[in-house]
Structure formats: structure tokens, C-alpha cells
Amino acid sequence: MTLAVPKLRSCDDCPIRYNAVCSKCEPSELAQLEDIKYYRSYAAGQPIFFGGDPLEFVGSVVSGVSSLMRTLPDGRVQMVGLLLPGDFMGRPNRDTIDCDVVAETDVMLCCFRRKPFEKVINDTPHVGQRLLEMTLDELDAAREWMLVLGRKTAREKIASLLYMIAVRMASLKPGETAATTFTLPITRETMANYLGLTIETVSRQMSALKKDGLIAFDERRDIRVPDLDALKAETGEEGF
Amino acid sequence: MTLAVPKLRSCDDCPIRYNAVCSKCEPSELAQLEDIKYYRSYAAGQPIFFGGDPLEFVGSVVSGVSSLMRTLPDGRVQMVGLLLPGDFMGRPNRDTIDCDVVAETDVMLCCFRRKPFEKVINDTPHVGQRLLEMTLDELDAAREWMLVLGRKTAREKIASLLYMIAVRMASLKPGETAATTFTLPITRETMANYLGLTIETVSRQMSALKKDGLIAFDERRDIRVPDLDALKAETGEEGF
DNA sequence: CGCGCCTTTGAAGAACTTCAATCTCGGTGG
DNA sequence: CCACCGAGATTGAAGTTCTTCAAAGGCGCG
Numbered sequence: 437m438t439l440a441v442p443k444l445r446s447c448d449d450c451p452i453r454y455n456a457v458c459s460k461c462e463p464s465e466l467a468q469l470e471d472i473k474y475y476r477s478y479a480a481g482q483p484i485f486f487g488g489d490p491l492e493f494v495g496s497v498v499s500g501v502s503s504l505m506r507t508l509p510d511g512r513v514q515m516v517g518l519l520l521p522g523d524f525m526g527r528p529n530r531d532t533i534d535c536d537v538v539a540e541t542d543v544m545l546c547c548f549r550r551k552p553f554e555k556v557i558n559d560t561p562h563v564g565q566r567l568l569e570m571t572l573d574e575l576d577a578a579r580e581w582m583l584v585l586g587r588k589t590a591r592e593k594i595a596s597l598l599y600m601i602a603v604r605m606a607s608l609k610p611g612e613t614a615a616t617t618f619t620l621p622i623t624r625e626t627m628a629n630y631l632g633l634t635i636e637t638v639s640r641q642m643s644a645l646k647k648d649g650l651i652a653f654d655e656r657r658d659i660r661v662p663d664l665d666a667l668k669a670e671t672g673e674e675g676f
Numbered sequence: 677m678t679l680a681v682p683k684l685r686s687c688d689d690c691p692i693r694y695n696a697v698c699s700k701c702e703p704s705e706l707a708q709l710e711d712i713k714y715y716r717s718y719a720a721g722q723p724i725f726f727g728g729d730p731l732e733f734v735g736s737v738v739s740g741v742s743s744l745m746r747t748l749p750d751g752r753v754q755m756v757g758l759l760l761p762g763d764f765m766g767r768p769n770r771d772t773i774d775c776d777v778v779a780e781t782d783v784m785l786c787c788f789r790r791k792p793f794e795k796v797i798n799d800t801p802h803v804g805q806r807l808l809e810m811t812l813d814e815l816d817a818a819r820e821w822m823l824v825l826g827r828k829t830a831r832e833k834i835a836s837l838l839y840m841i842a843v844r845m846a847s848l849k850p851g852e853t854a855a856t857t858f859t860l861p862i863t864r865e866t867m868a869n870y871l872g873l874t875i876e877t878v879s880r881q882m883s884a885l886k887k888d889g890l891i892a893f894d895e896r897r898d899i900r901v902p903d904l905d906a907l908k909a910e911t912g913e914e915g916f
Numbered sequence: 917c918g919c920g921c922c923t924t925t926g927a928a929g930a931a932c933t934t935c936a937a938t939c940t941c942g943g944t945g946g
Numbered sequence: 947c948c949a950c951c952g953a954g955a956t957t958g959a960a961g962t963t964c965t966t967c968a969a970a971g972g973c974g975c976g
Contacts, residue, residue, distance in 0.1 A: 460930065505824045509915050514826040516819035534816060542782050561801070563784025568808045571815060572767050578775060578818035581755035583746045585825035586754040590964070632826025634965055641923055656923070656972095675749050830932070862954060874933055880955055896940090896955065917976100924971070932963080939956065946948085 447473075450546070455522030456496040457570060460562040468560065472552045478539035479504075481591040484525070485537040493547045494526030500543030501621035503627065516581075517574070520604055524570055528554045540621050585632045588672055593631040594641040595670035596658040598651060602661055619658045624656075645670070684808040687713075688788070695762030696736040697810060708800065712792045715853030718742075718779035724765070725777040733787045741861035744775040745869065746901055755870040756821075757814070760844055768794045780861050825872050828912055833871040834881040835910035838891060842901055854904050860897045876879030885910070 444585045447453055447470050458469055475498070478484055480610050484502060485491070502511060504517035516535060519525060528550065548556075557564040558574040584596050620627075624642075628635045645651045650667050652660045668674055687710050715738070718863055724742060725731070737759045746756035753891055756775060756806055759765060765777060768790065788796075797804040824836050846855040859869075864882075870874045885891045890907050892900045901907050908914055 499791070504819070506819065508827060508912050510910075511910070513826040514823040516822045526868070529809065530812075535819065554797060557805075561798075561804075564801075564804060564808060566799075568804060568811060571808060571811045572770075573816045575818060578815060578822065579744070579775065582756045582822060582825055583754040583819065585822055586750040587748060590893065635923080636925085636966085637964060640964095643924070647742075650790065672748050672750070672752075752931095796964080819976070876957085877932060907926080919976090920974095922971105924969105926969080927967090929966070930963105931965085932961105934961070935959090937956105937958080940954085941955085942951105942953095944947105944949100944951080 438632055445472075450498065452496060452498055452522040452546075456546070457524045457563060457566050458496075460566045462562065465556070465560045465562055466554050469548065469563070472556075474547050476545045476547050478543045478545070480539055480541045480543075482539045482543075483536065484539055484543070484545070485533045485535070487534055487536045488532055489548055491526055491530055491533045491630070493549050494528065494553055495545040495547035496523070497521050497523050497525065498544040498546050500522050500539060500541045501538045502537055503608075503622070503626060503630075506535055509578050513629045514632065515626065516578070518630070519603075521608055523574075524567065525561075526550065528557055542625065548573050590631075590633055590637050590641050591644065591670060592672040593633060594627075594645060595650070595667055596673070597630060598628060598645075598659065598661070598668050599664070599671055602659075602664065602667075617658070617665060620659055621655045623664065680847055686710075690719075690738065692736060692738055692762040692786075696786070697736065697764045697803060698736075699805050700806045702802065705796070705800045705802055708796050709788065709803070712788050712796075714787050716784045716785045716787050718785070720779055720781045720783075722779045722783075723776065724779055724783070724785070725773045725775070727774055727776045728772055729737075731766055731770055731773045732791055733789050734764070734768065734793055735785045735787035737761050737763050737765065738784040738786050740779060740781045742783050743862070743866060743870075744777055744781050746775055753873065754867045755866065756818070758844075758870070763814075764807065766790065768797055768807075780866065808889055830873055830877050830881050831884065831910060832912040833873060834867075834878065834885060834889070835907055836912070837867060837870060838885075838901070839904070839907050839911055842899075842904065842907075856902070857898070857900045857902060860899055864896075 447458065447466055450456075453459065459495045472656065475621060476495075478500075487506070488493065489663050497646075499521055504519070504523070505513055505515050506630050519537075521614065525545070526533065557567070584593055588596060601620065602616075602618055603614045605618045606612040622630070624635050624638050627633075628638045631638065642651070642653075646653065650670060687698065687706055690696075693699065698706060699708065716735075718740075720883075727746070739761055742759045742765070743755050744759070745753055745755050747753050759777075765785070766773065797807070824833055828836060841860065842856075842858055843854045845858045846852040862870070864878050865875050867873075868878045871878065882891070882893075886893065889902065890910060893900065
């Protein structure tokens with residue numbers, strides 16, 4: 437199921453060299469990581485981890501987008517994280533993974549077997565420090581998302597998701613602060629599972645935002661935002 | 677507004693010595709922390725931080741319960757974290773705090789000015805390692821909560837909150853795995869703000885759970901759970 | 917061309933909120 | 947001592963939002 441492993445070899449050429457968990461590493465630390473790293477690729481739609489499975493490796497998203505999801509016994513699903521290039525997957529000192537992880541687009545990972553990675557964390561300072569920073573940022577994002585899930589209307593939820601994706605996709609290309617056009621990396625169903633809505637409500641609100649001129653799209657995935665501030669005003673986060 | 681500062685002095689006697697951010701410290705590390713620590717107390721209802729304020733100190737909850745909350749410009753509120761004894765507040769390498777923090781009960785904190793605390797993290801391994809562990813646990817909890825907020829019914833939300841509090845309160849007293857009686861540290865309004873509900877819905881569902889014999893209470897805060905498994909079955913997390 | 921997947925749209929129904937009234941209890945002052 | 951007051955909590959009725967159920971449209975692929 438995995439795609440052909442790409443030829444990337446040196447960390448120097450890596451697109452996430454300065455965002456990922458390795459970004460604070462000194463040359464000697466980087467060499468240790470480079471020794472134990474390996475790449476894996478997944479096609480869009482493929483599972484990367486199943487919740488409850490032994491956590492054999494951890495790693496960084498090099499390219500593509502993947503999701504973390506939690507599932508209730510009766511099948512209800514909630515997405516709990518969106519991993520873009522640079523984001524880290526898995527956690528040290530934990531034998532099993534607690535979420536399903538899915539490749540939303542074609543994904544390439546830079547992986548480390550968990551035990552050797554834990555050794556690097558214990559023996560050197562900068563990987564653990566960077567991982568702490570990244571984890572704190574993710575915690576902030578999760579809390580922001582709790583506000584969206586708990587207190588926003590369907591329309592505000594959609595606007596918040598689109599706005600977040602516009603900003604995060606843009607931040608991957610240095611120079612831009614927010615993209616006015618982007619391709620949604622996820623389906624309507626995944627959007628619904630992010631927002632705690634049904635697919636029908638997502639569709640209706642997307643149509644409503646389109647009718648109101650806040651977004652435009654013909655192909656269902658290619659979104660254009662004529663006025664990013666106007667979209668932001670729909671998120672409920674703006675003063676007035 | 678702060679209460680009289682209590683007389684706790686030595687870390688050896690500290691009730692959270694083996695849970696908190698200092699729990700992995702070796703004697704020399706503990707001595708560094710002990711040098712810079714100081715205590716603060718807050719009465720129930722008092723604010724500890726306002727979102728956006730400069731983050732002058734970080735610290736651990738020694739006793740009591742406090743909440744993290746986010747607020748939308750129009751006044752909608754969502755609680756995004758519940759801090760029990762041992763939990764850590766604030767984050768290193770961040771100049772401002774992004775949530776309001778409120779004392780739900782009388783609270784005592786063991787505080788460190790942020791800059792010296794950052795120095796300890798940079799100079800010694802075990803505080804940062806422990807903080808990473810704790811942050812990862814909080815991230816797991818936040819994601820669990822996203823599932824509650826996004827996909828559970830009002831009844832399941834209430835059951836989930838009560839169950840979580842029963843388990844977490846019990847885990848503070850070694851030996852118990854879950855308490856069958858406990859005092860709710862929060863008002864109905866705070867419960868509503870945790871669960872993304874209105875106060876009326878919380879009240880109705882509490883009454884319904886009481887009528888169904890899943891919980892009992894006379895005083896509004898003192899909850900008894902006759903059958904913890906039966907309560908868990910109402911959370912939606914059980915197989916069937 | 918026809919099938920399947922994803923999406924959109926409509927209509928009916930359920931869950932939760934809103935608005936409003938009442939209740940309980942602890943504290944305060946007459 | 948007791949009546950009153952206010953904050954928190956409960957309960958009822960009406961209203962809104964979102965979901966559920968149902969049908970149909972669009973697009974890619976064999």
C-alpha cells in the first residue's frame with residue numbers, strides 16, 4: 437500500500453528542515469537522527485496508524501496532509517488534529533497510539549523507530565526542547581478548536597476551518613501570510629468530522645458562504661477567498 | 677485579593693512532589709527550583725491570569741482547582757482545561773498567556789518567575805522532560821474533550837464530565853481508582869462552559885441522570901455515584 | 917454508457933437554546 | 947429572630963439550529 441519510497445537522502449535538502457522536530461538540532465544531533473531516519477509514503481486515504489496499535493515509530497510529515505481521528509464505539513467520528521508538513525506524529529514514552537491516523541492526501545513521512553528516537557531525546561537537549569515547543573503549540577491549537585466545537589455556529593465553524601487552512605497552507609510557503617486560493621486537502625465528510633457537523637450541514641454552509649460571496653469554487657476542492665478579512669469576520673473571532 | 681500565603685516551605689513535604697513538573701528532578705535540580713519558587717493563593721472565583729496579559733510566572737497547582745477559559749468577542753465562553761493539583765500553568769518561551777485562568781475553588785500555586793524557570797529548563801534535563809510528558813498528556817486530554825464537544829449528546833457530555841471528575845479526583849488520593857462520592861469543584865455555569873451547553877440543559881440533564889438513578893445529590897455540589905460503570909455506560913464510550 | 921462516489925438540495929423531525937417564571941439556600945439587616 | 951435579598955439552580959413552553967431521511971445532480975472511470 438505504500439508508494440515508492442522517494443529518493444530524498446540528505447537532511448540539508450529537506451523541505452521541513454527548519455520547521456520540524458529537528459529544526460533546533462546542531463550538526464552532531466542531526467547526524468544522530470539522520471542515522472536512524474527512514475522514509476515512508478502513503479497514498480491518499482491510506483491509514484498510517486490504527487488507534488490502540490503498538491507505536492513502533494514516530495516521525496514528521498514531510499509532504500502532504502494527514503488527520504488524527506477518534507471514534508466512538510457506535511461509529512461517530514471526530515477529527516482531533518490536522519498534520520501538515522513539519523508536524524510531528526506519535527509520542528515518545530508511549531507504547532500505543534490512541535488515535536487513528538489517516539493520510540488525507542499522498543503523504544511522505546520521515547520516520548524514526550521509537551526506541552532509538554527516545555534515546556536521542558534523552559541524550560541530547562534540542563530534539564526534546566523542540567518537541568516541547570511543538571507540543572505546546574498543538575495544545576494551543578487543540579484548545580482553540582475546542583472553542584470552535586463548543587461554541588460556534590455551523591457557519592462560523594466552516595469559516596473558521598477555511599480560514600485556518602488558508603493561513604496554515606500559506607505559512608508553508610515563506611513570504612505569504614495567507615493564501616487567497618488553496619486546494620482543500622480534505623473531503624466534505626472530513627470537514628464535517630472536524631467540525632462536529634453532518635456532511636449535509638457542511639454542504640449547505642459552503643453553499644451559503646459561496647452565495648454570500650465570501651468564498652468561490654467550481655471544482656469542489658479549489659477554494660478562492662476574495663477577501664480574507666471578510667472571511668475572518670465570519671469566524672466569530674473578530675471584535676465587530 | 678490573594679489569601680494569606682501558607683507556610684509550606686520544603687519541597688519534601690509538598691503534596692504534589694511526585695506528580696508535578698518537578699517530579700523527575702534530582703536533588704540538585706530540585707534545589708534550583710526550590711531557590712526560585714514562591715507560593716500564591718487565590719480565593720474561589722478569583723482570576724489568576726487574564727488572556728493576553730504578559731506571562732510573568734508559571735507554576736503548579738498545589739491544591740484546589742482552576743480552569744482555563746477562552747472567550748469570543750460577543751461573550752461566548754468555552755472552558756478548555758481543568759487544572760487539578762499537580763497540573764502546570766503557563767508555558768515557557770511565551771511572552772503572553774492566551775487563556776483566562778480562574779480559581780474555581782480556593783487555590784494555592786507553587787510559582788516560578790518565567791525567566792529563571794526557562795533557565796532551569798535549558799540547563800537541566802528533567803524539568804523539560806517532565807513538562808513534555810505532562811504537555812503530551814494534556815494534549816491527549818484536550819483531544820478526548822474535542823470528541824466530547826463535537827460528537828456527544830447533552831446527556832453523554834454530562835456523564836463524561838462527571839465520570840472524568842470522579843476518576844481524576846480519585847487519582848489524587850493514591851489507592852483509589854475512582855471515587856463514588858465527590859464534591860463538584862465547579863458551578864453549573866462552569867459545567868455548561870466546559871460542555872458547550874447552556875446552564876439550563878446542564879440542569880435538565882443532571883435532573884434526568886438523577887431520576888434515572890445514575891447519580892444522587894441533595895446539596896447541589898455533592899455527588900454520589902452508586903455504580904460507576906453504569907455512569908460510564910452513559911458516556912457513549914462503552915462498547916455497547 | 918452506466919455505475920459509484922461525493923456532493924447538493926429539500927422536507928420533516930429532534931435536540932438544544934432561549935425566554936421566562938419559580939425555587940432553594942445562605943447571608944444580611946431590620 | 948425572621949424577613950428579605952440575591953446568586954445559583956430548576957422547570958416549563960416556545961423557538962431555532964442542526965440532524966435525519968430522502969432524492970437527485972455532477973463527475974470520473976471502467
